[in-house]
Amino acid sequence: MLNIIFSILAVPFLPIFMYGGLTPEADSGAQTATVLGAATEQSAVSVSQCPGDGSQGFENQNLFPLSQAADTAFIPTKTPSYTDVKIWSGSSVVIDVDSGTLMEYADGRKETQIASLTKIMTAVLTIENVKNLDEAVTITPDALRVDGTTVGCPTSIFCNSQKLVNGEKISVRSLLEAMLLDSANDAATALGIHIGGSKAGFVDMMNAKAKSLGLKDSHFCTPSGLEIDGEESQCYSSAYDIARIAAYSLKYEAIWDIMRTRELTVTSLDGKWVHQLKNTDMLLDQMADCLGGKTGFTPLAGKSLLLAAVDPTGKHRIVAVILNDENRWTDMKNLVSWTFSNYEWK
Numbered sequence: 001m002l003n004i005i006f007s008i009l010a011v012p013f014l015p016i017f018m019y020g021g022l023t024p025e026a027d028s029g030a031q032t033a034t035v036l037g038a039a040t041e042q043s044a045v046s047v048s049q050c051p052g053d054g055s056q057g058f059e060n061q062n063l064f065p066l067s068q069a070a071d072t073a074f075i076p077t078k079t080p081s082y083t084d085v086k087i088w089s090g091s092s093v094v095i096d097v098d099s100g101t102l103m104e105y106a107d108g109r110k111e112t113q114i115a116s117l118t119k120i121m122t123a124v125l126t127i128e129n130v131k132n133l134d135e136a137v138t139i140t141p142d143a144l145r146v147d148g149t150t151v152g153c154p155t156s157i158f159c160n161s162q163k164l165v166n167g168e169k170i171s172v173r174s175l176l177e178a179m180l181l182d183s184a185n186d187a188a189t190a191l192g193i194h195i196g197g198s199k200a201g202f203v204d205m206m207n208a209k210a211k212s213l214g215l216k217d218s219h220f221c222t223p224s225g226l227e228i229d230g231e232e233s234q235c236y237s238s239a240y241d242i243a244r245i246a247a248y249s250l251k252y253e254a255i256w257d258i259m260r261t262r263e264l265t266v267t268s269l270d271g272k273w274v275h276q277l278k279n280t281d282m283l284l285d286q287m288a289d290c291l292g293g294k295t296g297f298t299p300l301a302g303k304s305l306l307l308a309a310v311d312p313t314g315k316h317r318i319v320a321v322i323l324n325d326e327n328r329w330t331d332m333k334n335l336v337s338w339t340f341s342n343y344e345w346k
Contacts, residue, residue, distance in 0.1 A: 074316065074345035075099050085338040087331040090302065090324030093239040094339050097247045097308070097317040103339055104320075108240040111217050112323055113232065115296035116149075116183045117242050117306050118225030120249055121206050122191060126176055127252045129195050129205075133173035136269055139164050142199070143190035147226060148298070150186040151178045151275050161276035164190070168273055174266035180258045181277040183295060185224035192223030199223060213248060215241040225296060232300055239321040246294075246306050246319045256308065259292030260284065282329055283307060287336065291317065295328075303328050309336045316345050 076096045085104060090112060094104035102108075144150075144166060153159040164170070164186050172194070178187035189199060196202025199222065206220040217238035221228050227235045249255050262284055264277045281293040293307035302324035310317050320335050322328055 076101050076103055076316070076343040076345050079342055079344050082342045085335065085342075087322065087335055088325060088327055089322040089331060091239045092320070092322045092325075092335065093243045094318055094320045094335060095243050095247060096345075097250055097319055100247075103318065103343055104335065105240075108243075109217050109238045110323075111236045111238055113227055113235055113298060113301035114225060114237045114242060114323060115298040115301035115304060116185075116225045117294055117296040117304055117321070117323075118220060118222070118237070119179050119183065119188055120242065120245050120255075120294055120306065121209065121220060122188050122202075122223045123176060123180060123255045124245065124249050124252065125195060125202070125205055125209060126172065126191050127254060130172050133171065133176065133254070135172045136169045137172055137175055137190055137194045139166060139168040139170065139186075139190055140193060141166055143186055143193055146185040146189055146224060148185050148224075149183050151182060151184045151277075154182050154278060154280070160278075162273050164275070165268075165273055169269045170266070170273075171269060174275075176254075177258050177261070177264055177266055178275065178277055179224075180255070180294065181261060181264060181279045183280050185226055188224035189222070210241070210245075213244065215244065217241045225298070225301075227298060227300055239323050242306055242323075243319045243321045246308060246321070250308060250317065250319075256292045259294065260290075281305075281307070283332060286329075287333060289336065289340070293332075302326070305329075305332050307332055307336065309340075311340050311345070313345075 076099065089106070091107035091110045092104060093102065093108040095102055144164060148156050150163060152161045152163040172191065175187040175191050178184040179191065192199050192202035196205050202223050203220055206223070210218045210220065217236070218241045219234055219236055221231065221235040259281070262279050266275050266277060267273060280295045283290050283293060287309065289309045289311070291308040291310055293305060296304040303326055304321075304323045305325070305328045306319065306321045308317060308319050318336070318339055320332060320339070322331055322335065325331050
């Protein structure tokens with residue numbers, strides 16, 4: 001009889017033993033934060049074991065024990081009319097921000113290149129390590145030595161305004177805006193050098209932060225998300241890990257204020273150089289419930305997207321991540337719509 005009682009009591013805690021603690025090694029405990037304009041007591045996102053690739057019967061698994069969920073009065077549960085969803089991404093995840101409940105999962109822990117979705121981690125470290133976002137950053141040749149999208153060039157073949165200039169002094173805030181709106185690799189690299197002392201120093205900070213958040217599927221190698229030639233296999237994360245970083249980042253209103261901005265003009269601190277920025281997230285104008293998002297693309301990673309959205313009541317937030325999806329815009333709209341149609345918060 002005692003063995004039976006022990007087994008019943010122990011089952012809800014199995015994910016803790018199998019995956020790690022429910023609270024991060026750092027940044028643990030409830031924090032008072034302004035999240036998208038509302039004061040809230042927010043605990044760290046729950047950590048739990050997810051099924052491996054090709055999991056079956058996910059809908060019957062309790063991956064986030066309710067007794068260990070974040071401090072929230074509401075938990076998303078399936079509606080009576082619940083139906084499955086299918087999108088054509090390499091992997092995908094939807095999580096409820098406040099409870100940490102996993103709502104959709106398809107190969108969510110598949111380790112893969114994630115391109116510029118990496119920049120959500122760079123944004124978190126920027127906010128947590130720079131007290132004054134108006135602090136000056138001096139642009140170095142190393143920051144400018146990057147491929148792909150850069151400040152002033154929203155694509156690798158099209159430029160619409162002035163690029164960053166060697167020796168230019170520009171604020172941390174402006175670089176953060178360029179990184180999140182234009183997905184500028186030079187802006188991300190400049191922030192990394194400024195905060196970490198070097199690109200390598202900042203990458204060490206990124207991986208230490210991932211460990212402190214209990215992430216198991218990530219190894220970052222650049223502040224921008226560009227893979228390193230010859231070392232591409234060492235630059236990876238998963239839809240699940242990125243969703244958790246994005247959910248964690250929602251306590252920083254500054255990040256999501258930027259990601260909801262459609263376009264912006266920023267200048268060097270002396271006003272000499274002017275840079276036009278435009279958000280790469282096409283869904284801002286197509287989804288009323290969109291709180292912001294981040295795009296990603298490299299030939300190896302494919303087209304990816306993370307997005308936060310709020311339910312029709314305006315009370316419950318989700319984060320959705322889709323990786324390696326040629327149809328990412330339509331699939332993301334369908335995934336968010338499916339989530340709000342098939343779950344209710346009780």
